[in-house]
Amino acid sequence: MRKLHFTYKTNLVFGGEVTRHCFTLRCIPADDSIQKICSYELKLDPAEYYQINRDCFGNRTCIGRCNAPHRTFSFAVEGIAFVHTANRQPEALHPIFRYPSEYTRVDPALESFYRSVRPKTGDPLSRACALMEAIGDVMSYTPGITDVSTTAAGAFALRQGVCQDYAHLLIALCRLDGIPARYAAGMIHGEGLTHGWTEIYDGSCWIGLDPTHSKMADDHLIKLCHGRDYADCAVVRGIFYGNFQQEQSVRVVVEDCSEW
C-alpha cells in the first residue's frame, strides 16, 4: 500500500471572451477496492454553479456552467489517496467491455498482427500480459506523432504513440482475444500529464496493466475514471460560445508520502 499526495491542475486560456460555457470534469478520483481517497479539495474558477455527479460507469464527474464572459478557465484537485492493488475485490462485468468501441475497432492489419502474436494457452491475465509484451516489441513511445483522436489501428499503422495509444491497442487485442478490457485514465507517480492504461477482466476482478511501461499497474497509479475507451474518459469536456483558439496546460504531481 502507498499513501500518495496528488495535485491535478488544468488551465485553459481562450483567445477571447467566451460565454455560456458548460463543462463536465472527470478529475476527482473515486473510492474503489484498491484506492481510497481520504481527503480532497476542488477549486474551480470561474463557475456560476457546479456539482458532483456520477456517470454511467460510476466515475465521479463535476458538472457546471459559467455564462458570464471569461478568458480563462481553471480547475485543480488536491488530495491524499491510499492505493493498495493487492486488495482488489471481485466485481460484476458489464458485457459492453467485450465489444469493439470507436477507438479500439480493429482493421485487417491489426487483426493479422493479433493472429501472429496470439497466445496459445493461458488464463486471461497471462494472455493479456503476453499481448502487452507483443505491443511493447513493435511500438515505440513517441510524443507528438499521434493526438487525442488517434485510434488503436491508426497508432498501430505508425508503430508509434503515447500512453493513450498503447492502452487502446491493448484493449483492442484483448477484446479480440475474448478478454473484456477497458480504458483507465488517471495519475502516475511523478510529475507530468494525465496517464492512460488498460484494465482487463480476469473472470472476477478488474486488473490494471500499464502497456506504456509494459508492467502491471502498481500502487503508484491513481485512477480518475474508466470507460470503453478514451472517449468516455476525457478529464475535461466542455462547450462554449465563442470562436477562439484555446490553449490547455495540464500539470499532474503525485508524491509518495508513505511513512513506511
Added chain:
Amino acid sequence: MFELIENGDQVNKLMARYGVKFGIYKNGQFQEQIFPFDAIPRILSRQEFERLEKGLIQRVDALNRFLYDIYHGKQIIADGVVPEDFVFSSKGYLPQCEGITPPGNCYSHISGIDLVQAKNGTWYVLEDNLRIPSGASYPMIARELTRRVSPRTFAKYHVVDNRNYAKMLQDVMNNVNTGGINVIMTPGRYNAAFFEHSYLAERAKAVLAFPQDLFVENNKLYYSNYTGERQKVGTLYRRVSDEYIDPMTFLPESLIGVPHLMDVYRAGNVALVNAPGNGVADDKGIYYFVPKMISYYLGEEPILKNAPTYLAFYEEDREYILRNLEKLVVKDVSEAGGYGVVFGNRLSAEEQRQLADEIKGQPRRFIAQEVIDFIDLNIVEGSTEVPRKADLRAFVLSGKETKVWASGLTRFSRQADSFVVNSSQGGGFKDTWVLSR
C-alpha cells in the same frame, strides 16, 4: 363518401394553407413539400381494429419490459433468449442509459408500429419505431379538414373520432411528469417535422421550445421564456435523436441538444419522452426476437405476426437463406432507413454469389425476410382510381395503461411498381378510419 372524394383537392389546398408540410434536403437545399393527401380513407372494421389493438398493446408492453431488462438485470440474455451480441453490438444500445429507471418505468411512451396487410388479410409487423416516431399529426389534421369539407360523410359513416390524440399525448406526458411543465423540444424551424412539433405542442397544451430555450442547473431542467422567466420542466418530449440530445454526453458537435440533460435524467428529475437508448429494441436484428420477448416476459402467445424472418446468425436459418436467396429480401442490420436492403430476385447470378459470400463471412450482419405481397389500396388519380401499395403506422401510447390510437397514418406509394411508401420518397398519406360499429 363521393362528396369527400370530389373535394380531396380542397383538403390539400387547406393543408397547404395551414402549413401542413414536411421538409426534405435535396442537394444540400432545404425544400418544403406538401405531404399529398388522398381522400379515400383506409377503413378498419371495429373487429379488425380490436384485434390489432390487442396485438399492439401486447407487443409494446413486451418491448417496454425488454428495455427495462436490457438496462438493468439483462435476464433475457442470461436465459439465452436473445444473444448478447445482438444487444451490445447494436448502435441503439447506449451504455450511458445503463441503470437508469425512467420516471414511471416507461421507455417507449409513443410507439409507431408499421404494419402491412397481406392479400389473405393477415397483418404483419414490419418494424417497431420506438425512437420518437413521427406522423400522428397528419391524420389528425386531415380528419379535422375532411370533417369541415364534407360534414355529411361523417354523419353517414360511424367513424371513431381521432381528434383525441392530443389528449392521449397530454395524459402520457402528465403520467411521467416529475414536477414542472410539459415541453416539446424541436430542433428548429428547418426540421422535416417542424409542422408536427408545433401542432402537437399547441394541441397537447405543451410549451414548444427550441434547444437554446432550455438549460440545466443543479441537476434540474429549466425552460426560459422570452422575458427570461424560468420554469422547471417535468416532461420533455424531445423531437431530437438520442445522439444529439446532450453534447456533454453524446455527440459533442451537437448544437440542437441541451448540455447536461442526461445528468438531469439520471438524477430522475425529468422524464424524457421517449427514453434515450430505445434504439436497442427497434434494431433490425432485435426485431426477430420480439415474438420471443412476448412469450418470455408476458407468458402469452404473440397475437401479431412478424414478417417471416431468418437470422443468418443461426446455422439453420443461414442455410435456408443461402438456398432461397432469389426469393428473399436481405437486410444489413448495421444500415438504417432503406439502405442495405436488397431484393434477391433483382440480383444477377454474380451479385447473388457475392452476397452469399458476405452472409457466410459476417452472418451477424444479415437478416432475410420473405417478400410479403401486401394489399393495394385505391387512390384517386385524376378522374379515376388506381391501386397502390400502402402500409399502416399505428400509434401506441403508454401512460398509466397502454392504448392504441383509433386511427393511424396510412402511407402509400405514388408509383405503381413501388413498395416504398416513405414521405421523403414522394409517397402520400390517407386518413385511417376505425368504424365504431
